[in-house]
Amino acid sequence: MRAIVYSETGPSDVLRLEERPVPEPGPGEVRVRVVVSAVNPTDWKNRSGGGAAAAAEQTPNQDGAGVVDAVGSGVTAFTPGDRVWSFLSAHQRPGGTAQEFTVLPVERVVPLPDGASFDVGASMGVPAMTAHRALTVHESGPARLAPGALDGRTVLVAGGAGAVGHAAIQLAHWAGATVITTISSDAKAELARAAGADVVVNYRTDDAADRIREAAPDGVDLVVEVSPARNAGLNSRVLANHGSIAVYANDGGDEVTLDVRGHFAINARYQFLLLYTVGQDALSAAAEDITAALSDGALGVGEENGLPLTRFPLERTAEAHDAVEQGTVGKVLIDVAPDAG
Structure with a gap:
């Protein structure tokens, strides 16, 4: 061979x-x-x-x-x-x-x-399974994804044009969440919309916090975060009380500075995740839920799907x-x- x-x-x-x-x-x-x-x-x-x-x-x-x-x-x-x-x-x-x-x-x-x-x-694999884990770590959220599992929740996906961001948008949309995403260009905005994002925010041209708060006046329940160093300040401004930030990458740097008092006030949770060490139970759950989403036609690829x-x-x-x-x-x-x- x-x-x-x-x-x-x-x-x-x-x-x-x-x-x-x-x-x-x-x-x-x-x-x-x-x-x-x-x-x-x-x-x-x-x-x-x-x-x-x-x-x-x-x-x-x-x-x-x-x-x-x-x-x-x-x-x-x-x-x-x-x-x-x-x-x-x-x-x-x-x-x-x-x-x-x-x-x-x-x-x-x-x-x-x-x-x-x-x-x-x-x-699928690394991107979709990472996205699944990120969407299931909220303290009062679902441990599994299915249609309706995220009804009433608002999810913010940082970098919605990336592979993990794309999968997170699609899975969150399939599970019933309102999905907000940040992107850096008009071309990436079109990809995020094609993936199913409800609100697309260009962080280079918009006041990202104001735009996100307009879409989610009570704050976002969960952030799927690719760049914690860059986005820590933004996340603290838009996170809902008891909201969670699921960090799966270190784009933008390895060190994060947090406003401790501000995070105290909203009972914020940071959850770091690495697919390679997350454990077999989480991997098996992700594989089963992703396969269900595939059966529903919810995880398309190609430019027409973002x-x-x-x-x-x-x-x-x-x-x-x-x-x-x-x-x-x-x-x-x-x-x-x-x-x-």
């Missing part, structure tokens, strides 16, 4: 296309013929040495979608031919999705509903990593199998 591998961390040119034996699934494992692989920021960061260094030959990319090809002993949830999406494929394992076949623990493989494309399935797709063939995986590192808007996908698309 064709596989992208690297044996040392560094720039994208450490990635190389090689022929490797098709791996065999062991007990409790599933072999997936990968159709589409997706690139996340953590993929290029790990490859560059920003995450765990490569101890041995590694195939990158956490997320993907394809078809079950074989199952190991003890696996009853899947049979060959099942369409699936996968997550954390390269976390603490050498075999990511940038290869024609990958072997995964059954817990990291999820059924892909018939109406969902491989592009959609590959675009998430432009940029594609590369497998042999150009290095360029795909560079595209994500350089901030390409939308989702970067890699066509692995001939019938990808």
